[in-house]
Amino acid sequence: MMLKTSKRVEILDITNQVEKEVEKANSKDGIALVYSPHTTTAIVINEAERGLLEDLINSISNLIPEKSNYIHNRIDDNADAHIRASLLGNAVVVPFENRRLLLGTWQRILFIEFDGPRNRRVIVKIL
Amino acid sequence: MMLKTSKRVEILDITNQVEKEVEKANSKDGIALVYSPHTTTAIVINEAERGLLEDLINSISNLIPEKSNYIHNRIDDNADAHIRASLLGNAVVVPFENRRLLLGTWQRILFIEFDGPRNRRVIVKIL
Amino acid sequence: MMLKTSKRVEILDITNQVEKEVEKANSKDGIALVYSPHTTTAIVINEAERGLLEDLINSISNLIPEKSNYIHNRIDDNADAHIRASLLGNAVVVPFENRRLLLGTWQRILFIEFDGPRNRRVIVKIL
Secondary structure (H helix, E strand, O other): OEEEOOOOOEEEEOHHHHHHHHHOOOOOOEEEEEEOOOOOEEEEEEOOOHHHHHHHHHHHHHHOOOOOOOOHHHOOOOHHHHHHHHHHOOEEEEEEEOOEEOOOOOOEEEEEEOOOOOEEEOEEEEO | OEEEOOOOOEEEEOHHHHHHHHHOOOOOOEEEEEEOOOOOEEEEEEOOOHHHHHHHHHHHHHHOOOOOOOOHHHOOOOHHHHHHHHHHOOEEEEEEEOOEEOOOOOOEEEEEEOOOOOEEEOEEEEO | OEEEOOOOOEEEEOHHHHHHHHHOOOOOOEEEEEEOOOOOEEEEEEOOOHHHHHHHHHHHHHHOOOOOOOOHHHOOOOHHHHHHHHHHOOEEEEEEEOOEEOOOOOOEEEEEEOOOOOEEEOEEEEO
16 A cells, blocks of 8 residues: 655554455455554554544654654654654554454554655555 | 453453463464554553552653643543553554463563543454 | 573664574465563564664663662562563564565564563564
C-alpha cells in the first residue's frame, strides 16, 4: 500500500486499505501484520478522533522534543523522528475472522509520519 | 476472555487465562496473539511484582499526566488513557511449543486498564 | 540465539542472526516473531547509526530515570530497566518472502539491554 504524507508530523487512518487487503486474502481467518518498512514512522491502533490525534502528536512531541542536542543530527536532522517511531513501534498485528478485522468499536489503524512530507509504503502480510 | 476492572488505572495478570486458551488450541506449536479491542487499555509483558506494577503506573502517569489541556477532553474526559494505551500498545505476540507459552522466568502477560472501572474483553488468536 | 551484553545499557544489532534463522526455515514466505523472554530488555526496529543509538538511550533514560523512588527497588535495583523495557516492547514481528526479511533500507533489528551485563536469549519463531 502506498501513502503520501503532506506534513512533517501527520496521522493517516489506513483502516480501509488494510480491510481491502484482508477481504481479498486466501485465508478466511487469521492475523494481519501491518508493517511499516520505514524508520521515522509508526503504526498504532487507537481512536481516530481529530482532537485526540492532535493530543497524541502533542504528547509525543513533549516527550521527545524536535530539537535537542541529538548526536544523529550532525548527519541527518531527524533524530526526534527515529526516537518517536521507536517508542510507538513500526507495526501492529490484528486478528480477523470471515475476512473481517476484529477491531473494537473505536479502533482504527493509524499510520504516523514523523519526518514528512514523503511517499511511504505499508506492507500488509496475512497469515 | 472477559475481564472486569475495578479502578480507573489497574493492571491485571492474565497469563493463566491465555495459557488455558493455548492448551486447548488445535496447533501444538505456534504463536498466540493476545489482543485488546479497546482504545484505553494496553497489553504488555513484564514481571508482575506488586511494587513494580505501581512503579509502572506512576511512570506512565508522569509521562502522560491525567489532566492537561487535551483537545479530546472537550468530548470525552479520557485523552490521557488513549495516549497511554497508544504508547504501550494494545497487543502482544507470544510463541508456544507443545501447547506451552515460551514465557521467560519472570514474564507475565499484563492487561492494563487506563479508563476503568469497566468490563473488558481480550481476544486470543492462535496460529 | 544467545547474546552477551557488556554494559548496563547497550544496543546490539541482531539482524544478521535473525536473517540466518529465516534462511533455514521450512516456509519460504511468512512472518518472523523475534521475541525476548527477559523483562529488562527490549527489541525494536530502527536505524543502527551509532549516534542515533546513543540518542535513543539518552531519550529513554531521560523519560525513565535510573534512580527515582521506585518501590520495586526495595527488592531489586532495576525498576527503571523493567519500565523502559515495557515502554519499548519485548518483541517485533517482521514479514519475509523467498526467505528474505522485508526490512526497509534503514531498518535493523535491535536488541536493547537495560540491566546488563548479562547473558541473554532471543527466540525467533517462524510462521
